[in-house]
Amino acid sequence: MTTALAATEITPKLEATLPGCxxxxxxxxxxxxxxxxxxxxxxxxxxxGLDFNYLNYITAVDYQTNFEVVYYLTSIEHNHDIIxxxxxxxxxxxxxxxxxxxxxxxxxxxxxIYDLFGISFxxxxxxxxxxxxxxxxxxxxxxxxxx
Amino acid sequence: xxxKTETFILNAGPQxxxxxxxxxxxxxxxxxxxxxxxxxFGYLHRxxxxxxxxxxxxxxxxxxDRLDYLASMTNxxxxxxxxxxxxxxxxxxxxxYLRVIMAELMRISSHLMAVGFLLNxxxxxxxxxxxxxxxREKILDLFDMVCGQRLTYNYMRIGGxxxxxxxxxxxxxxxxxxxxxxxxxxxxQLLATNEILLVRTKNVGILSKESAINxxxxxxxxxxxxxxxxxxxADPYSVYNRFNFEIPTGTKGDVYDxxxxxxxxxxxxSSIIKQAIAQLPxxxxxTKIPRILRPPKGEVYGHIEGPKGEIGxxxxxxxxxxxxxxxxxxxxxxxxxxxxxxxxxxxxxxxxAIFGSIDICVGEVDR
Numbered sequence: 001m002t003t004a005l006a007a008t009e010i011t012p013k014l015e016a017t018l019p020g021c022x023x024x025x026x027x028x029x030x031x032x033x034x035x036x037x038x039x040x041x042x043x044x045x046x047x048x049g050l051d052f053n054y055l056n057y058i059t060a061v062d063y064q065t066n067f068e069v070v071y072y073l074t075s076i077e078h079n080h081d082i083i084x085x086x087x088x089x090x091x092x093x094x095x096x097x098x099x100x101x102x103x104x105x106x107x108x109x110x111x112x113i114y115d116l117f118g119i120s121f122x123x124x125x126x127x128x129x130x131x132x133x134x135x136x137x138x139x140x141x142x143x144x145x146x147x
Numbered sequence: 148x149x150x151k152t153e154t155f156i157l158n159a160g161p162q163x164x165x166x167x168x169x170x171x172x173x174x175x176x177x178x179x180x181x182x183x184x185x186x187x188f189g190y191l192h193r194x195x196x197x198x199x200x201x202x203x204x205x206x207x208x209x210x211x212d213r214l215d216y217l218a219s220m221t222n223x224x225x226x227x228x229x230x231x232x233x234x235x236x237x238x239x240x241x242x243x244y245l246r247v248i249m250a251e252l253m254r255i256s257s258h259l260m261a262v263g264f265l266l267n268x269x270x271x272x273x274x275x276x277x278x279x280x281x282x283r284e285k286i287l288d289l290f291d292m293v294c295g296q297r298l299t300y301n302y303m304r305i306g307g308x309x310x311x312x313x314x315x316x317x318x319x320x321x322x323x324x325x326x327x328x329x330x331x332x333x334x335x336q337l338l339a340t341n342e343i344l345l346v347r348t349k350n351v352g353i354l355s356k357e358s359a360i361n362x363x364x365x366x367x368x369x370x371x372x373x374x375x376x377x378x379x380x381a382d383p384y385s386v387y388n389r390f391n392f393e394i395p396t397g398t399k400g401d402v403y404d405x406x407x408x409x410x411x412x413x414x415x416x417s418s419i420i421k422q423a424i425a426q427l428p429x430x431x432x433x434t435k436i437p438r439i440l441r442p443p444k445g446e447v448y449g450h451i452e453g454p455k456g457e458i459g460x461x462x463x464x465x466x467x468x469x470x471x472x473x474x475x476x477x478x479x480x481x482x483x484x485x486x487x488x489x490x491x492x493x494x495x496x497x498x499x500a501i502f503g504s505i506d507i508c509v510g511e512v513d514r
Contacts, residue, residue, distance in 0.1 A: 105363025
């Protein structure tokens with residue numbers, strides 16, 4: 001059985017390395033500040049004992065007041081997982097650091113989020129629409145999208 | 148005097164017999180060697196995730212059928228597993244066993260297609276593929292017997308399955324399962340002792356263990372690279388912890404290993420089906436669920452091992468009858484991320500073999 005790693009096992013370590021990065025945590029979900037997302041992701045991947053080397057998926061949710069970007073991480077070695085989240089309030093130009101340098105599997109999924117939610121990912125190559133054509137107006141998975 | 152050389156761009160697809168749907172690769176070539184490749188997709192994008200937000204939870208099952216249309220049963224299963232987790236529903240034991248039988252049949256069917264098309268791409272034109280179709284036909288007949296459909300089943304429902312199996316199903320299934328290992332063995336002998344096939348597949352399209360994990364690949368692609376990771380064992384769902392089966396893995400992560408893993412998995416699947424038939428309990432096939440299902444507020448990720456890899460659904464409920472967010476983890480799309488690394492530096496003639504060995508379904512890539 002994959003163990004859903006309790007957030008409380010991670011938050012003290014995170015707080016010690018990157019003070020003030022945690023917004024909230026419950027169950028096996030940790031919500032972090034958007035600006036420290038990449039550092040947190042890197043910490044989770046490289047810290048011995050955590051070793052989150054496998055990124056199951058990334059997705060985003062539009063809660064209208066904010067976007068939530070969800071990273072589901074698994075450690076194949078230890079067979080445990082954790083959900084990492086971050087929130088973006090800006091609706092005009094939401095942007096987040098890319099994690100492609102940590103998990104290459106994020107490539108097409110980040111492009112998908114960019115395509116359908118309009119969230120840009122910085123510091124990565126080739127960020128362009130993946131399913132829709134270049135001239136498409138709007139971002140269909142946003143709740144306020146009018147076709 | 149040095150000759151002037153330049154790279155040129157070769158476009159494969161969207162309409163191409165080896166792209167298994169409408170998929171395009173833009174390859175930059177230096178002579179015969181691939182220098183860069185850019186997959187282009189979206190030709191089959193239907194906006195399923197948006198459509199699903201507008202319908203009730205049970206109605207969305209039909210969308211999952213149409214994602215990976217070569218493995219509709221497992222798509223159904225991944226979705227109902229997620230909804231059941233979200234709403235706290237437990238399907239009856241008999242339904243769980245029926246789900247396992249159908250899912251494993253689907254795995255065999257999908258792998259038959261994967262292997263058949265791979266050989267087609269390698270130049271063993273049509274003959275092996277049609278033999279695979281012959282066996283797959285028997286599986287489709289079984290599905291037809293159970294739910295009246297051959298491609299889009301809508302068989303697994305929230306809290307159970309749509310229909311119980313008819314009387315003639317188990318004898319027909321037994322007949323098929325008994326003949327399958329012999330068929331696969333005969334077939335494998337024909338192919339795996341073929342010099343041309345071995346030269347075309349061994350040491351071609353190698354994906355290292357580290358890369359396979361880093362690219363988030365799943366299913367046979369991940370296991371062929373030597374990672375023993377299968378959701379049925381790693382995070383057992385349904386009743387999989389009651390069966391004995393092995394997880395076949397490869398050593399090198401080349402095209403041949405991916406072929407090998409699929410062949411071995413079919414044998415394992417037929418063994419699981421045999422055990423499931425022997426243990427099949429009697430009883431209900433559907434628990435009572437409310438006519439209008441309103442799962443409590445919250446979010447969930449439910450995943451299963453599909454034929455092409457980990458299929459998962461991330462659902463967010465706001466307490467209403469429709470999902471607030473409906474996201475699928477598409478194994479085909481994520482496995483494709485590794486394509487570029489496998490193709491750079493190889494000869495153009497191997498491109499289609501490597502691409503075929505990933506086994507994608509464009510219906511699921513584009514959604």
